[in-house]
Amino acid sequence: MQTPALVVDLEAVEANIRTMAAARPGTALRPHVKAHKCTSLARLQRDVGGHTGFTCATIREVEGMAAAGLGDDLLLANEVLDCTRLGALVDAGTARVTVAVDSDETIGAAAGGGVREVLIDVNVGLPRCGCRPDDAGRLADRARSRGLTVRGVMGYEGHATAVHSNEGRKVVVEKAMHALRTAHERVGGDVISAGSTVTYAHNRVATEIQAGSYVLMDSYFAPMTPEFRPALTLELTVISVSSRYAVADGGLKCLGMDHGPPTLHADTPGEVLVVSDEHVTFVPAQPVRTGDRIRVVPAHVDPTVAYHERLHVSNGDVWEVDLRGW
Amino acid sequence: MQTPALVVDLEAVEANIRTMAAARPGTALRPHVKAHKCTSLARLQRDVGGHTGFTCATIREVEGMAAAGLGDDLLLANEVLDCTRLGALVDAGTARVTVAVDSDETIGAAAGGGVREVLIDVNVGLPRCGCRPDDAGRLADRARSRGLTVRGVMGYEGHATAVHSNEGRKVVVEKAMHALRTAHERVGGDVISAGSTVTYAHNRVATEIQAGSYVLMDSYFAPMTPEFRPALTLELTVISVSSRYAVADGGLKCLGMDHGPPTLHADTPGEVLVVSDEHVTFVPAQPVRTGDRIRVVPAHVDPTVAYHERLHVSNGDVWEVDLRGW
Numbered sequence: 012m013q014t015p016a017l018v019v020d021l022e023a024v025e026a027n028i029r030t031m032a033a034a035r036p037g038t039a040l041r042p043h044v045k046a047h048k049c050t051s052l053a054r055l056q057r058d059v060g061g062h063t064g065f066t067c068a069t070i071r072e073v074e075g076m077a078a079a080g081l082g083d084d085l086l087l088a089n090e091v092l093d094c095t096r097l098g099a100l101v102d103a104g105t106a107r108v109t110v111a112v113d114s115d116e117t118i119g120a121a122a123g124g125g126v127r128e129v130l131i132d133v134n135v136g137l138p139r140c141g142c143r144p145d146d147a148g149r150l151a152d153r154a155r156s157r158g159l160t161v162r163g164v165m166g167y168e169g170h171a172t173a174v175h176s177n178e179g180r181k182v183v184v185e186k187a188m189h190a191l192r193t194a195h196e197r198v199g200g201d202v203i204s205a206g207s208t209v210t211y212a213h214n215r216v217a218t219e220i221q222a223g224s225y226v227l228m229d230s231y232f233a234p235m236t237p238e239f240r241p242a243l244t245l246e247l248t249v250i251s252v253s254s255r256y257a258v259a260d261g262g263l264k265c266l267g268m269d270h271g272p273p274t275l276h277a278d279t280p281g282e283v284l285v286v287s288d289e290h291v292t293f294v295p296a297q298p299v300r301t302g303d304r305i306r307v308v309p310a311h312v313d314p315t316v317a318y319h320e321r322l323h324v325s326n327g328d329v330w331e332v333d334l335r336g337w
Numbered sequence: 338m339q340t341p342a343l344v345v346d347l348e349a350v351e352a353n354i355r356t357m358a359a360a361r362p363g364t365a366l367r368p369h370v371k372a373h374k375c376t377s378l379a380r381l382q383r384d385v386g387g388h389t390g391f392t393c394a395t396i397r398e399v400e401g402m403a404a405a406g407l408g409d410d411l412l413l414a415n416e417v418l419d420c421t422r423l424g425a426l427v428d429a430g431t432a433r434v435t436v437a438v439d440s441d442e443t444i445g446a447a448a449g450g451g452v453r454e455v456l457i458d459v460n461v462g463l464p465r466c467g468c469r470p471d472d473a474g475r476l477a478d479r480a481r482s483r484g485l486t487v488r489g490v491m492g493y494e495g496h497a498t499a500v501h502s503n504e505g506r507k508v509v510v511e512k513a514m515h516a517l518r519t520a521h522e523r524v525g526g527d528v529i530s531a532g533s534t535v536t537y538a539h540n541r542v543a544t545e546i547q548a549g550s551y552v553l554m555d556s557y558f559a560p561m562t563p564e565f566r567p568a569l570t571l572e573l574t575v576i577s578v579s580s581r582y583a584v585a586d587g588g589l590k591c592l593g594m595d596h597g598p599p600t601l602h603a604d605t606p607g608e609v610l611v612v613s614d615e616h617v618t619f620v621p622a623q624p625v626r627t628g629d630r631i632r633v634v635p636a637h638v639d640p641t642v643a644y645h646e647r648l649h650v651s652n653g654d655v656w657e658v659d660l661r662g663w
Contacts, residue, residue: 013419013663045614068615089615090576091586092628093339113577116627138610138618140577140584169613250416251439251466258466260417263640265663269594269612284464286595287495288371288639289394289415292464301442302418313614314589317644320662336646337339337591 014248015261021325023242032060043223048334050079066221075334082106098125113142122157133194135166135187144190148197163202166191181213188216209235229312231270244306259291267314276306340574341587347651349568358386372549374660376405392547401660408432424451439468448483459520461492461513474523489528492517507539514542535561555638557596570632588616593640602632
């Protein structure tokens, strides 16, 4: 196995899927594929977890899931202004596609592009997409007037993921879900879609949770949800050793850095000094030699996986990261 | 053109190539392809700049350059412990390959893998690869005893790129190059390879400069080298607008974030608030509407380009980013 290589602990992945499925069985969870961009892993979420609907962040993710035969109920939980590729999937009958809308323009794009089902995306406090809660009813009416089926609402309480204490997070989630429930009363439909790995336990309003990170985990979310096991490491080869530090052969082009640098795995302990394009310079806690393999835990899984062509599974399988791009 | 999309200003690229080639013509520059991972752009560096040797950071970059017919003189300016893929290129006659070595192990890998030419990589102050300057002569002897041709030394003064003042950077470069010259006296050979976009003007020792960023530039390096024009922007579509901010359709999976978030381009001014997986939330300086296109300037080009499959060129061409992966 050539380094840098992402390695998946299959036992931990399956344990994570079972843990989440126990709390959120079947369609009560709509796993978000943006966290892993891998249809092999999504299939495991269906087969082991029993989840048949999935959340996507990009058109390419929707297309890839449909092509992999996982298109029973795909939600593009994001606004798009050209829905023709999505509409083509609906026309071909390869996927049921629902898209988030939060404006007249995105409703027009859905209707014009051939998508038939939407959720009204409601802003519940995160500075991102979503309409004002008090505008949700108007948008639902407008969508229906364009011939679209409004399945309900979504509202991502992503601002709660920055709150590290459980109690603090619960307060933020409850406030956000109060807003989403209010919007839902104006919109109607069966679906209230929300949530994430670090808020699912506090969310009593959502009919489905859009968690993604729980499958692989990362060093940022791990302390907040100890019920899930870290399942993804980046394996590197030590290529240079000096008296003060050592250097391994992977860096900024195989690690999402927005949540900071990776941490060394407990099996090969030490401290990361600096990360450059193709290198991690680190101070090993125990002596290492040129040629040794080390493992690091990415700080943020999603943009890390997006750099890689494949995941190396602990049982010897290789999974293609086949949902990359747009 | 679907967004998010990297857009290359071809006129700026050619101006940058000419500016650098005027200071460092022909083989006095060994352009680093890690900055763009694109053989179409490397070909322009050869054809417009007259540079025939290139610097690579990964085996895949070497293979891709050889496959594109750009293998006249490829330096892998990095340590590797399995040189069989490089040796295969040498055996096939598709490329001249020189690899950096800084230890007995990497010398053994070069000789064992079928690479015939090396540079002794010398640590000149950056906490990364490279032997101690006083060990360079011993390593050169060892490499020659293994049948390798030692072409000279390399030593990357990357720590100077963190010094923003010209004068301060000059002092760091001079100290680093003093160490490299000392090592070269013990090693011999024709090549002293070093440098970068923000140190080339201060480097009086290197026979060849390994600059990469100068072609496309980014918002981090630009203030240090105003002679080069920003040539790369990320084009995004505004997908949601609220009273306080707007949201565009690209984020952490299309932007290297180690040097911080991107900045809005002067043509579509404003302030970036937050970057998430597939979104940039920003405060526009002038009103924007859903469906508008905006442009951002990446803070760090190299890990940004590595996320993308292609570059959209201002003349309508599309260049594949064909050197990704390892």
